[in-house]
Amino acid sequence: MPKVIHFEIAADDPKRAKAFYEKAFGWKIKKWGGGSMDYWLITAGKKKEAGIDGAMMKREKKETTINTISVPSHDEYAKRVKAAGGKQISKKTKIPGVGQFSYCQDTEGNVFGILEALPGPM
Numbered sequence: 001m002p003k004v005i006h007f008e009i010a011a012d013d014p015k016r017a018k019a020f021y022e023k024a025f026g027w028k029i030k031k032w033g034g035g036s037m038d039y040w041l042i043t044a045g046k047k048k049e050a051g052i053d054g055a056m057m058k059r060e061k062k063e064t065t066i067n068t069i070s071v072p073s074h075d076e077y078a079k080r081v082k083a084a085g086g087k088q089i090s091k092k093t094k095i096p097g098v099g100q101f102s103y104c105q106d107t108e109g110n111v112f113g114i115l116e117a118l119p120g121p122m
Contacts, residue, residue, distance in 0.1 A: 005070040007054035010063035014056050068113035074100040077114050
């Protein structure tokens with residue numbers, strides 16, 4: 001069954017937000033070197049603790065926190081989202097070394113991501 005595996009925090013000033021989350025919660029945050037996007041990876045606890053890690057990105061519109069859901073097939077679940085009354089709001093993107101991803105929107109206007117991960121451990 002698909003489950004939430006990642007969160008994204010939108011920030012007007014990622015460096016300021018980085019300082020906040022590191023100071024407030026002790027999270028480890030480092031800039032991702034996988035592309036030209038201003039994207040920061042967040043380790044939000046020890047590996048043995050329950051929960052998920054995430055990322056932070058520069059706010060482009062009115063994004064808030066976005067959860068990403070792991071799915072076995074991007075295309076199948078994009079169709080399922082549409083059949084349930086939602087919509088895919090970004091093109092499917094291949095993330096090198098990670099998988100295929102897109103943003104979707106539910107019937108209430110909430111944005112979430114779907115990710116078909118590449119085979120193997122993430």
